[in-house]
Amino acid sequence: MADVTLTVDGKKLSTPAGTLLIEACRSHGIEVPAFCYYPGLSLQAACRMCVVRIEKMPKLQTACTTTVAEGMIVATESPEIAQARKATIEMLLGNHPLDCPVCDAGGECELQDMTFKYGAHESKFVEIKQHRDEQQWSPVVFFDRPRCILCYRCVRVCGEGMDVWALGVQNRGAGSVIAPNRQDHLDCEECGMCIDICPVGALTSGAYRYKTRPWEMSHVGTVCTHCGDGCKTTLGVRRSNDGMDIVRGDNRDKSGINGDFLCIKGRYAFDFANREDRLTQPLVRKANGQLEPASWDQAMDFAGQRLREIRDSKGGSAIGVIGSNRTTNEEAYLLQKFARTVLATNNIDHHRTADYPAFAAALNGKVEASLRDFAGAKAILLLGNDPTEQHPGLAWQIRTSVRLQGARLYVANHRPIKLRRQATASVEIPEDGYPSLIAFLAGKPAAVAGDQNAAAFREALLKEESLLIVFGSEFRGRDIEALVQFGSTLPNVKFACLGDYANSRGAADMGLHPDLLPGYAPLSASGPFAAAWGAALPAQPGLDLPQMFDAAERGDLAALYVVGANPVARYHANPSILRNTFLVVQDMFLTETARLADVVFPAANLYEKAGTVTNTFGDLQLVKKAADRAGVRPDFELIVRLAAAMRADIKRLVSFGQRGVQADFGQARGAQSGEADRHGVWLSAQHQEPRLSPFEPFAILDEIQRLVPAYNVPRLDLLAGNDQHLRPALVQIANAASRRNLVTPSNDTLFTSGSLGSYSSTLRSVLEARQPVETAAD
Amino acid sequence: MTTLFSPALAARFDKLVTLYPIKRSALVPMLLYAQDEVGYLSDPVIAEIAERVGVTELEVRNVISYYSLLRTKPAGKYHVQVCTNISCMLRGGNEILDHCKKKLGIPNKGTTADGLFSLEEVECIGACSWAPAAQVNYDFHENLTPESIDKVLGEYRAKAEKGAAK
Amino acid sequence: MATLSTHPDCVPVVSYRFGKGATNIDKYLELQGYESARKALTLGPDGIIAEMKVSNLRGRGGAGFPTGLKWSFVPKQSDKPKYVLVNGDESEPGTCKDRLIFEQDPHAVIEGTIIAGLSVQAKMGFIYLRGEYRYLLTIMERAVADAYAKGFLGKNIFGSGLDFDIVTQTGAGAYEVGEESALMESLEGKRGIPRIRPPFPAVVGLYGGPTIINNAETIATVPHIFRLGGAEYAKIGTERNGGTRLFCLSGHIERPGVYELPMGYNLKKMIYEVGGGIPGGKKLKAVVPGGASTPALTADEIDIGMDFDQLGKAGSMLGSGGVVVLDETTCMVEFALRTMKFYAHESCGWCIPCREGTDWLKKSLTRLHEGGAVDKDIDNIRYLAENMLGRTFCPLGDAAAMPTIAFVKKWRKEFEDHLEGKGCPYHRSHEPALALV
């Protein structure tokens, strides 16, 4: 739209026609206060804080509902305006409890800030205030009614934003109150957006309330460890006896790829980190058959020696490695390098949650969609998956573009997923009907051809001038190929493939495959890797995950090294299968797999380390170290130590201390100075110069960026915390479409998150609360 | 659909939702009619109405709690609503209210033990030129005096007794 | 039964058919009924609006906006259907005139609605009565059914080829729903929270379509304008204030009642001649000239013509026609308190100044009346009211603030008399203010 020019506080501003005055001001650095206005949500004009004086208007006007007009002359601050705002605050404070000293929001409360700014310091109100007890609405949502200033942000974010509509307004006048949908409790997605958006302390978090003061925490923005969307979560951490505890998760700076959004997992399911039953000491199985605590040196030496013996006696092919969906790219990369160069095996795999190799092959240089692309999309085709449950961040972005930009959503699914409510058109197909649907869309003969609805769906879709095609794990191998082929006949298409966990994509990209090197390079093209790693690589494809278990059962797998995975539970493996396999496990907890191990190393989680992760859309992001737990080590460090214990050349594994390797500006060590010392002590003991440590994942990022061209994004931007979309340069491999289909979707819901989820008491409490209440038999 | 309402009312509701450009427009009248028949807006009534107009129960409760004539708790068979707003106040509305309290032995918003009468002080009911006034259910009683309100209450009691005798 | 009161000065225009059995459609037809609609049909939209403008009819709902002008704001072309909405939510304390119209002459409302519909080519009208007026709904439903039966409503009305439907319903108890945009929300099955304006209802109203919304008396007057001719109608009133209106006299007055008097009729005459003066030979203290939201006039200010302009000049408003008379025995603090209790009860609660302001004022006035107030409370009451004025989301906040400011300004002494633990010097908060028997 054309620009209009207006004058605000004597400054000439130029802004697109149709802009709200409040936005025009804010985008030019002029702050107009507001409680009820919230960008992207419907207008309320209820709080009257944004009043400004517009020339030729008899009364003060609300900037939140006024659209700019050519020649408009506006004043946003004057004695008259300040008085109006002051009076509004005075009226609010009249019935406000003023329990700021104990209120969760104290120190980060918009009402406090406004009171401070407009100086409503004299208490005029002498009437009796209405007291109401605090109510618990769900395991994670509490409501303190007297503190509520009725800005209706929570109601709108829940309804308009989340499409949940679990909050309403009841009664009227001074009796007005925010009410949950089940009279005294909430039945909702527990996203906690209402808490985040509440300008005061009326809605508080079950996980955080009354725990600390905001200024007693450090706030670290990092990436959520749960689903594959890669939302930014800001962790509030506080020093405790054994490290730094995470006290709170929220989305306070909203600068992440997720915009305003955060789901229950990103917000509350950090609590596994603080659990009492975390492993904090290495465990070694003793002669009596019991796992018992051991010192780091004992455990490392024992594991390293055994692995070395097995490698030297039986060859690398007798050893298997299982990597993780939640470790960093650097760790996944290091793990496969360790497997291939130190253990001399290609027996490496991970729990595959999407067929990324087939996707990489099919893309062949075509554009992949970033999660950010969904925010500005004009049209989206969603095939399979249920983003509301499995990719809540994506679901939010889709709903937002439908609502705010009129994006058109096309849904094809075998289930009646909730996002259909936003769909322009949708088709329900049988569970095995996706290939046939793609054939139909591509104009080939197909079973659905006679279906009028499908025909209309196709017709509308083909009219789109640009399209994001996003598909779930229903698509694998040749189906992905066919889909990308069809999509490529349309104009301006981008693709996205949905996988499950925080770094499922990175695990695949980094080469946790028996037949593929980092960047999906086939073993036949290992030349550059061998050269860079200074080692000959095993040429034959290794065993995949099920094959490793088969080999173990046959007695052919002498050792298995499991990093951050719980394959025994995931694949319902019979524990006895591993009885003759030397098992080394790195984990936070004594999982079903760890319980069978010969050596267990206590590992740090994603919130306790630095590095990068790649979300399922190929957005590369920095994770920062927020928390710390005495006794645990990042997987990166553990792999390096294990390699050292095997007497491998550490400098070859991690190219630290070399020219051209850039440090990470201290990111890796977090706020915890002790860690740097620890690195130094270890380096000296190894007769190494105590400088850039091999435990710093950034020591290996250079190498990744060199060998996996897709990851060669600007490093400075990355370290500054900006998500970087991968470059379209993943290697094509010939046999991708015909690889063995080993994708096992996690089938997680909003309230589960693989094995990790079961260690979150918040997620468990929500799940328990959702069990239908038992009724007496009658 | 199975319904909580009498066949006549259910039929009325079926028609009501078709009268307007959107179904939801029938909500407020529907709630009133349902209340008239059932006595108050119980949870099952709310659930059925929510379904009839295609909104959530929360939405229905939001609406109910806004309007002063709608209630989610039972009232007396005869709901006595005495106006004490300005025109009535000037002509003795408060005295009529006090008189009713005494006579019925209940406070404002109370219900008699036999469930026959409930009492409520209300805002202006549109009888200012014939003040003081009260409404019993939907019937207006105007130019009231303590004596005349006694008579009115007596008539309702008689009516109830007659109904019970039948 | 509500009945009209008369006095020789009364001019029966709207009340022309009152008391003549016009609820019966045949009787209504005998009394020139539905002739205006037929006339309007021949005039067409532009002709109707022109005639309305000539009549100088101003809205009877409170704000007095010129009706013809309002109708002319409705865009001729519209993608969405247009509607007529009749505001029969009459809830302004002191007002009981619309009730009389619905009861005595329901067809006039229907005919007025049809004409309003014709003026903007709407095909549907809604008549919304306040919930307390259930008995009137029965009357209206009957009248609407009769009009359908005669072919005045439904398809091809009056054989004109045009269609027009009317739906009648009631609200469920909420003063705020009388505010036009809250009324539309209520009709759409929602809480009665007003809408953000602009857009105004004439452009985006009910169900998003352009909507004419008028008070019931305004609409009931329309057929009479076409019966008499716009110019004739205009002549009855004063300049820019055409015709008559139904004044509701109540309070301390000898002959309370609803009287139809010409616009601009002198207030003093209205009280002393039409209404028969103050009972018991008491002196006049104050008059609320147009319903509870209009600032009260002192006894010295009542020599004034009752039209929108003259009252506006006197710092008050003609409002909804509810004239409430207060004699010398009235406690102004108690009166202010009762007024504020009403607004606190009726505030929709949407915006801060209205929700908190009315509640706070109610509490402070209660304390003042009961004797627990201190000096600064009086200024605080005024401060609160002044800071609500013009700052609320809809005019309800103003309606609460304006009379309060007037009470404190004009009767400050009475407020001060309540201080220092004295409480109400009139000692009559729970005694009859008027000997009734």
Ligand SMILES: Cc1cc2nc3c(=O)[nH]c(=O)nc-3n(C[C@H](O)[C@H](O)[C@H](O)COP(=O)(O)O)c2cc1C
């Ligand atoms: C709080 C409030 C309450 C109102 N109540 C009524 C009412 O009960 N009846 C009415 O006709 N207008 C009422 N109005 C005025 C309407 O908003 C609207 O102006 C009127 O219906 C327009 O009709 P008119 O132009 O015929 O007067 C109210 C306005 C406000 C702000």
Ligand code: SF4
């Ligand atoms: S609870 Fe918070 S967000 Fe919701 S209305 Fe109250 S102040 Fe606003």
Ligand code: FES
């Ligand atoms: S931000 Fe404009 S009224 Fe609240």
